[in-house]
Amino acid sequence: MTVLYKANMVRGAEWARFFAERAPDIPFRLWPDIGDPADIRYLVAWVPPDDIATRFPNLELVFSVGAGVDQFDATKVPANIPLVRMLEPGIAETMVEYVTMAVLGLHRDLLNFIDQQKQQVWREIRITPAKRRRVGVMGLGQLGQAVLERLKVFGFPLSGWNRSARGIEGVTCYAGADALPAFLSQADILVCLLPLTDETRGILNADLFARLPRGASLVNVGRGPHLVEADFLAALDSGALSGAVLDVTEPEPLPEGHPFWRHPRILLTPHNASMTTPDTAVDFVLDVIDRHRRGEELPGRVDRSRGY
Secondary structure, three states, X not given: OEEEEEOOHHHHHHHHHHXXXXXXXXXXXXXXXXXOHHHEEEEEEOOOOOOHHHHOOOOOEEEEOOOOOOOOOHHHOOOOOOEEOOOOHHHHHHHHHHHHHHHHHHHOOHXXXXXXXXXXXXXXOOOOOHHXXXXXXXXXXXXXXXXXXXXXXXXXXXXXXXXXXXXXXXXXXXXXXXXXXXXHOOOOEEEEOOOOOOOOOOOEOHHHHHHOOOOEEEEEOOOHHHEOHHHHHHHHHHOOEEEEEEOOOOOOOOOOOOHHHHOOOEEEOOOOOOOOOHHHHHHHHHHHHHHHXXXXXXXXXXXXXXXX
């Protein structure tokens, strides 16, 4: 009944320590030291091995170390084996910090001040009150709801859009494709926290940008393939968008010379808006394992028909 970890090896050593402290009865191994493949019951991975179905004949659960599973080829994970997204609180906490930073930076004209500093220009920019800056969040799962809860304290008018209906106190919620234009028209700062699926790939495109208020800004902490690069750059250059904070790109890392690197209206970070915290992640995995043993519903279980 062994747990095998296949992801960042530095953090893997922390996972091993916490497992030894909290579940000494469960053997824990770090890839590629898998031991006897027949002993592996639980796999925790960023990207699993291609031959997962044949290599681990007694596998019972597969965990993603991240909040998403788009990096998985789900066809290589047997349908009878549950695939579980990481729902540990460290991911939400760090994502909330990042999105709050990005929204406040765009709200308070940080990109303009960075540009002015480079040019040695001292010029004030009139402050827009938070009550006049509308923030919209696409994706109302665990992360989207946590972000909106934190943003409430600043007084922004808040709205959210989701594939299925949600109700969040203090947030105007929209659901489904038909409601997307109305939602976009109310977003001066748009935050993308959508999962990457066939339906959401390329959703940040020219049509979407045209439906935002002119001069709106974008925070993309979803996935790089959500964004249509040519449409995005054209929107920035035309003034349809005034700026963006991007934590995800396609590809990752960006190649040398890519236009995102030096664009004055883009703040770029290397896909570290949120990060799994080994301490609380181990607790989540152990809880799911216990639930699985008891035959209970598994938090974070992926609905393969939806892709998340």
